[in-house]
Every structure is written in structure tokens, then in C-alpha cells.
Amino acid sequence: MTFTQPAVRRGPSAALSQGLVLAWRSLIPLRNSPGQLVGLLVQPVFMIVVFVYLFGGATGDRADVVAYMVPGVLVQVSLIATIGTGMNLATDIGNGVFDRFRTLPIARSAPLTGRILADLAALLITIVTSLVVGYAVGFRVTTGPLGVLGAIGLVLLMALALSxxxxxxGLVAKTVSSMQGMATAVLLPLTFGSSAFVPATGMPGWLVWWMGVNPVSHLASALRGLLGGGLRVADVWITHGWTAALMALFVPLAVRAYARRVR
Structure with missing residues (x-):
């Protein structure tokens, strides 16, 4: 008796469906890992307490501080969370998980898509927690449900590109720690060198320029407009432009690096 390997389903729809199955596989361990789930919930609480109460406590009117800081914290926790995608991939490769995927009749991009979709689903928990904690400290959405959905969608799009x-x-780094170091070195200047937490007014000229071109500044400004009113449409379009550019750059690079690591 001979056995034949099932044919590989091809096409974008097949790759997406296979990625969704692998995403679910990556989320299942959360049920047996309460510590990881608690981490998703505690991070936004800690960040809002630090930035709203410690850093923002002496900078002006409390309501203004909360209205400015909470969208910035939402941006930061979302973007910093994308580091986990590369760390998880590096860990899975080191443990031989992707060697098993290589023997399956699935699209080559499916394991990458699955890992990223799983991390975005976990990130959604963090985003919702951030909004709930923000409400607890006095942040109020004045634009209605569509504004909230637009803000969540926008930050998820940028997180997707950065993921x-x-x-x-994670695929080109030699170790998990080196990947984490490289990602942190990129994201920290983007988040802290933006107008996510402080306006550019009064800053040195070179820093004003950097904050003006920094995509995180436009994302934070767009979230403030979508959640609190006074939206500048240009911020939304600039954020979409950065998202498209990052996707165009990193998707083929990641797929190519994955192909080299598992062949």
C-alpha cells in the first residue's frame, strides 16, 4: 500500500484559511497559561498609571492630561507588543516547530500569517483593556462607537505592519534576546521620540522635525481625533501610507527569510 501526500491548496484564500487555523493553534495555550493572559491585562494598567499619574500629574489640568496621554499609551502598548511576534517566531524556530510545519501541505506563508494573526488577537485584548482603564482614570470617548472602531482598526493596521x-x-536574528534588542532599539525612538506623550511645542528644532515625520506622532494624533474629536484627516492618510509602505517592505522580506530558515 502506498501513501500520497495531500495536495497543497494554493491561492490567497487558502493561505489565509490555513493561517487562521494556525493562529487558533497559537491562541489555545492561553487557556493553560494564565500568567501570559494576566500580562496582557496588566501592561496597559501599569503604563497608564505611570504616564497619567506620575509623568502627567504635574503638567497641567488633569482632564487635559488624561485626554492627551491615554491615546498615546494605547499607541505605545500596541506597538511594543509587536516585539512578541518576532520573539515567538524565533522561539518556535529554535524549538523545531517550523520544521514540522514544513512537512504539512500548507502555503509557505501560512505559519507566518498564523503567528501574526494570533498576536493581533492577543493585542486586541490589550487595546480593550487600555480603553477600560482609560475610562477608569477619566478618559471619555466623545465620538461614539464608530470613532472607537476606527481607532482600534487604525492601531491594529499599524501593529500588523510592524508585526x-x-x-x-525574529527570522534573521541568531537568538531571541538579540531579536528583542534590535526591535527595542527601533521602537523606543519611534514611541518616545514622538508626540504620543508630549506635544512638539518648545522642543529643539531637530526634535520638532523628527516628531513631525515620525509615523507614531501621526498615529497618536489620529487616535486622539477619532476618540475625542477634532480629527485631522491627514493624520489618518499618513498612517495608512506608512502602513502600506511597511507592509510592502517587510512582508516579502519576512517570507523570504522564513523560506531560508526552514528549507
């Missing part, structure tokens, strides 16, 4: 960059770093 592909994180995936690429």
Missing part, C-alpha cells in the same frame, strides 16, 4: 517587521527580525 511583519518584527517577524523578519
Amino acid at each position: 511583519w517587521g518584527s517577524a523578519w527580525l
